[in-house]
Amino acid sequence: MSTNESKIIPFEFDSLRDVDSCLAEVKKLQNQLEEERRATEKKELIMTKSLQESKQMSTHLQQITQALAKERKAALEKSEKERLLWKLIERINSSFDLEHILQSTVDELGHYFKVNRCGIIIPNYKTSRDLVREFAVGEWKRSQEVYSNVSLSVLYTTVTKSLKPLIINDTITHELTAGHLNEDLRSILMVPLLQYNDELVGVVYLHQCRKQRTWSEHELSLLQAAAGPIATAVEKTKLFNKAKSWAAREKLLNKLTSRIRGTLNINVILERTVAELGQALQVSRCFINIIDSRTSREKISNEYSMTNIKPLGIGIENPLIINKITEKNADYISIIDIFKEPRLIKLNDKEIEQLYKTGARAFLAVPVTFQRKLFGWLCFHQCNVPRNWTSEEIAFIQSVASQVGVAINQAEMVEKLTEYQTKLSRELKQAAHLQSVLLSTGADVNKNLSIAVSYYPHHNVSGDFYWLCELAPHMVGILIGDVSGKGPAAALLTGYIIGEIKGLLENQETSWNPEVFLTALSNSIYEQNQYSDFYATAWYGIFDIVKGKVICSNAGHPCPYLVQKDSSAVRKIPDEPGVPIGLLSTKDFSGGFVRKEFYLNPGDRMIIFTDGLTEQRQLDGSFIPEVWLREALLKLKNYKLNEIPEALIKILNIVSKGAPADDDRLIVAVEMPENKKITLTENDHDIIKEKIKFIIDDTVNNGMPRALEASLKLGLLEALYNAFRHGLPKTPKDKNPNIQLCWWIRENIFSCSIIDSGAGFNWQKTLKNKSKIKDVDITSEGGRGIPLLLEIFNKVSWNPEGNELGLTLKW
Numbered sequence: 089m090s091t092n093e094s095k096i097i098p099f100e101f102d103s104l105r106d107v108d109s110c111l112a113e114v115k116k117l118q119n120q121l122e123e124e125r126r127a128t129e130k131k132e133l134i135m136t137k138s139l140q141e142s143k144q145m146s147t148h149l150q151q152i153t154q155a156l157a158k159e160r161k162a163a164l165e166k167s168e169k170e171r172l173l174w175k176l177i178e179r180i181n182s183s184f185d186l187e188h189i190l191q192s193t194v195d196e197l198g199h200y201f202k203v204n205r206c207g208i209i210i211p212n213y214k215t216s217r218d219l220v221r222e223f224a225v226g227e228w229k230r231s232q233e234v235y236s237n238v239s240l241s242v243l244y245t246t247v248t249k250s251l252k253p254l255i256i257n258d259t260i261t262h263e264l265t266a267g268h269l270n271e272d273l274r275s276i277l278m279v280p281l282l283q284y285n286d287e288l289v290g291v292v293y294l295h296q297c298r299k300q301r302t303w304s305e306h307e308l309s310l311l312q313a314a315a316g317p318i319a320t321a322v323e324k325t326k327l328f329n330k331a332k333s334w335a336a337r338e339k340l341l342n343k344l345t346s347r348i349r350g351t352l353n354i355n356v357i358l359e360r361t362v363a364e365l366g367q368a369l370q371v372s373r374c375f376i377n378i379i380d381s382r383t384s385r386e387k388i389s390n391e392y393s394m395t396n397i398k399p400l401g402i403g404i405e406n407p408l409i410i411n412k413i414t415e416k417n418a419d420y421i422s423i424i425d426i427f428k429e430p431r432l433i434k435l436n437d438k439e440i441e442q443l444y445k446t447g448a449r450a451f452l453a454v455p456v457t458f459q460r461k462l463f464g465w466l467c468f469h470q471c472n473v474p475r476n477w478t479s480e481e482i483a484f485i486q487s488v489a490s491q492v493g494v495a496i497n498q499a500e501m502v503e504k505l506t507e508y509q510t511k512l513s514r515e516l517k518q519a520a521h522l523q524s525v526l527l528s529t530g531a532d533v534n535k536n537l538s539i540a541v542s543y544y545p546h547h548n549v550s551g552d553f554y555w556l557c558e559l560a561p562h563m564v565g566i567l568i569g570d571v572s573g574k575g576p577a578a579a580l581l582t583g584y585i586i587g588e589i590k591g592l593l594e595n596q597e598t599s600w601n602p603e604v605f606l607t608a609l610s611n612s613i614y615e616q617n618q619y620s621d622f623y624a625t626a627w628y629g630i631f632d633i634v635k636g637k638v639i640c641s642n643a644g645h646p647c648p649y650l651v652q653k654d655s656s657a658v659r660k661i662p663d664e665p666g667v668p669i670g671l672l673s674t675k676d677f678s679g680g681f682v683r684k685e686f687y688l689n690p691g692d693r694m695i696i697f698t699d700g701l702t703e704q705r706q707l708d709g710s711f712i713p714e715v716w717l718r719e720a721l722l723k724l725k726n727y728k729l730n731e732i733p734e735a736l737i738k739i740l741n742i743v744s745k746g747a748p749a750d751d752d753r754l755i756v757a758v759e760m761p762e763n764k765k766i767t768l769t770e771n772d773h774d775i776i777k778e779k780i781k782f783i784i785d786d787t788v789n790n791g792m793p794r795a796l797e798a799s800l801k802l803g804l805l806e807a808l809y810n811a812f813r814h815g816l817p818k819t820p821k822d823k824n825p826n827i828q829l830c831w832w833i834r835e836n837i838f839s840c841s842i843i844d845s846g847a848g849f850n851w852q853k854t855l856k857n858k859s860k861i862k863d864v865d866i867t868s869e870g871g872r873g874i875p876l877l878l879e880i881f882n883k884v885s886w887n888p889e890g891n892e893l894g895l896t897l898k899w
Contacts, residue, residue, distance in 0.1 A: 176317045186210070186325040190221040193318055197292070198223035201307065205230075205295035208281075209238060210322055211248070211288070228297050238293075242268075247278045247291050253312065254278040257302045275301040279311045281319040289319040329480070340368055341487050354499035358390040361492055365466070366392035369481060372448065373397055373469035376492070377408055379462060386464065397471055400446065408465050409439045410451050420482050423451040425474035450475035454485045458493035466492065532556060536832040536839060537564040537631050538759040542733030544700075545752050551624075552698045552752035553582050557593050560885045560894035561839035562633045562763075562830055565599060568756055569626035569645065570698040572668075581613070581622050588612050596888050602628045602641035603681040606669060610643065610681075613670030623671035627663075627696060634830050634841060636688050636760055641681040644668035646699055651721050653691030658721045661686060661694070688760040693729065695721060695736075696758070700751035704740060707747045716743050729759045768827045771812040780804045783831055783840075790833040793899055800838070800897060803880040807842050807893055810873045815844030815891060839896040848890030 175196055180189055190208045198206035207222035222235045238244060243264060247254050256276040259265035265276070275296035281289040292315055294303075344364050351357060358376050366374035375391035388406050393399045400406060413431035414421045423429050426449055432440055443451075448469035456463045466489045533539040535558050545552070551571035559565050567589060571581045588609055592598045598605045605628050613624065627648065629640035642665040651658050664682045674680055688694065702714045720739045724732050733755040740753075764786070766779050783804065784797055792800070811827050819825040823845045831840035854874060877884050883896035 173313060173317060176314055180317055180321040180324075184325050184328045186322065186329070187219065187221065189321050189325065190219070190318075191223075193314075193321075194221055194223040194292075197294075197311075197314060198225070201294055201311075203294045204228040204297040206293070207235060207238065207295075208290055208292050208318065209244060210290040228295070243276065243278060244291055247280050248288055251280050251282065251286060251288060253280070253308060255303055255308065258300050260300075272298045274299060275303065277303045277308065277311060279308075279315050281315045281322065283319055283323065289322045292318060332480075340364075341484065341491070344488055345491050352499065352502060354496060355390070357495045357499075358492070361466075361488065362390045362392040365468075365485070365488060366394075369468065369485075371468045372471035373400070373446075373467075375400060375406075375467050376456070376464055377406055377453075377467055378464040389464070397469075398447070408453055408467070409435065409443055410453060411465075412439070420455070420486065421451070421453045422477045422482070424476050425449055426451070428474075447471045449473055450477070452477050452482070452485070454482070454489045456489045456493045456496065458490075458497040461493075461497075463493055463496045534835060534837075535564050536561055536633055536761065536834070538729050538761050539564075539566075540730040540733050540757045542737055542753070542755045544737065544749065544754075546700070546749055551579060551582055552700065552754040553586060554754060554756055555586070555589050555593075557599070559593075559599055559630065560841060560887060560892065561832060561896060562841040562843075562892075562894065563600075563887070564631045564633070565593065565628065566631065566696065566756060566758065567605075567626065567628045568696050568698065568754065569624050569669075570700075570752070570754075571624040572622055581617065581624065584616065585609070585613065585624060600630065600888050601683070602630060602639055603683040606641050606643045606666075606681045607674050610667075610669035610671075610674055614673050617670050623668045625665075625668045625699070629694075629696075631688075631758065631760070633761060633763060634765070634828065634843065636690070638686045638688060638694070640684050640686070642666060642684075643681060644671075646697060646702055648694050648696040649717065649721055650686075650688075651693040651695065651725060653689060653693075656722070656725075658718050690760050690762045692760050693732075694758045695732070696756045698752060698754045700749065700753040701736070701740065701755060703751065704744050705747055705750050706744055712740075712743055716740070729757055732757045763830045764832070766829045768808070768812075768829065769825065771809075771816075776805065776808055779829070780808075783829075786831075787833055787838050791836060791899075792833075792838060792897075796897065796899055799880045803877055803895065803897075804840070806873055806876050807895065811842055811844045811846075811893070814849065815846035818846035818848070819844075820847065837896065837898050839894065842893045842895070844891050846891050848887075848892075851886040851890045 176193060180193070183189055190210070194206045194208055204226075205222060205224045205228055207220060210219040212218050218236070220232075220236045220238060222230065222238075224230060243254060243256075246264065254264075254276070256262045256265060259269055259274055259276065265273075273295055277294040279292050281292060283289055292311065294311065344361065362374045362376060365371075373391070373393045375393075376389050377386040378389040379386050385405055386407050388400055388402050388404055391399050391402055408421075410421050410423060413423075413429075413434045423431075426432070426443060432443075435443075446469060448471050450470035450473075452468040453465045454467075456466055466485060468485075533541060533556060535556060539556060541554065543552070543554075553567075553569050553571070555565075555567040557565040557567075569585065571579075571585070592605055592608055598608050606626060609626070617623075624643075625645040626643045627640065627645040629638050629648075631638055640661075640663055642663045644665050644667055647660045647663055647665065649658060650661050661684075663684045663686075666681045667677050702717060704712050706712055716739070717736075720736055721732075723739075724735050727735060736755055737753060766783075768776065768779070780801055784792075784800055787800065788794065788797065808827065808829070816825045816827065825845050827845070828843045829840060830843075831838065833839075874884075877895065880897070881895045882898045883894070885894040886892065
């Protein structure tokens, strides 16, 4: 025992004198035994704790060992991946030949992964002929013709669309392959080749045949890692080949281009082209098939052939037979070897015999086009031996064909220019007719406002224009303008302005606000015409027949003249002309166009004109003072309105002493008419019926058929009741509630305006949500008004505020 063990103390009975001393010794011995027991328990506790710590230490050591093993495995895998990548990178950097790089890469990957097949697919979106290279072992080797079609499979399509790996551990059970594969292919792994911007470069795949294989995460990781260098190699070789071919192609192309452009003689151009191309490409035969635009037949226009090759013959009809073996609108047509060309089955025996008669083994045809127009074909024959036409050769020939297309187009343009010069006079007359047709839509003077017009163009086509628009039965818009310059150029801008006018007049925001209308028109012309010096003056006014008011804006145009019926005064209207439209952007001049308002009494006249009336020269070259116009209007005060424009032209010819007109002459004369008007203040059914009967009788007396009487009555009743029900309650407190009804009858047309004193309503929103009349209960009190009016009247219109309703009925 150790030194810590208890010692046995000898007991001498003889030394005990009595029982007490014996008991004391016994007690002492008991105390010693108790101390020894406690010491023993403490030792056992220490040993137990030590044993637990030893177990914990053992567990910790096991965990450390496992972690080290895992790290070692990861390090080995990383090292394995790095070795594979370095091998691939070495192979990739050893060449710029893409096909060699791909083949060596699939060989390396196939051996490394120990698979039956490994392949890479590089899509070619231009020719649809994908580049495919494959490694295979033993019986699993396939011909290039077979494995080149692997890109047509649904598996390849799945990867290219998702840009994610496709893992198939067993083709028998996988949903994409179950029951669809003919060969004994059991496991497939496909990974997309992506650039840094996730652009697809191609796909790499592994095949395990006959025996099923479960692809591990490590294998997937390795293949994905290998995809990066492969994608880089593809892009590198593409850039290198492009740069290499570019230099050689550009040198020869520049030479051909300079020779082609050295003359406008198309025959010389084509002759030089076939000769240069034939010699540069060392082909047996080079010729151009030109398509006759009238008959669509193809003939050989120019031909080059080697000395030992028989020419086909210039001028003979030579349809491009090989065009039938390829898709329509192909970029080019090529045959490497006619004796091994499977597409010849698309031709009949006679066509195949014609191909053999040419003596050519290889064929290439590139379309000659300009702006998608096909002029013909640039064709090449290689006789006696096959020839693999490279992409660089084809790209170069396409560039030359493009230049030839430009040359042919230029030659046709020269020919057409001659024809154009002979037709110019006739076309100018046609343009004048077209301009008159364009203006005719807005030249109808049959409005409720009295209007008379005289228009004398200085040339066949004119730069002056006018437009009359009935915004509502009582609101007539008049636009008159003058484009700077004369002749066809001014007429073209006039045509553009007319097109813009139509669009602006259809929009109430512009058509009912002259200053907004001119601003929008000016901005449109400026944007289209800011790099030329053309501009236009314009005056736009809206005539309110009921109120006798004119709202207008002036864009640098001569101010109209006012001739008052009850006064001998003739005065120019001060409407503050602004900047001509299209001259500047409205952002560049302050204030914009000014809105002016004037009032006319019935019988008052306004004369609106272009500067051809006030800037006429005399025979000595001096301008006629404008005072002549004021004096002439005073003399013509008692003339009928439709006589005034022509009379003014005659007086001008007299004042100018027969001098020829310097500019277009346009005059628009307007007279404010008397109106038939009824004012209603109470919703009295009998009074309303009485007034409507009076209007209908007046209309019938002026030619309206009795068959339309009921419809007109229903429409007027509905419109008036709506005005009383919905319009008058919204009358502002400072106005007297009333409804004005004005009507006009002219040449089989009845029109009226119903104006209430209310604040109006959002008719645009209501009109958008309207129902068709067949879907409306016309006996109900709500929702029938607008559909009913639209059904009865040919035209229904509102002012922007919605408190003025215009109705037009034609028969």
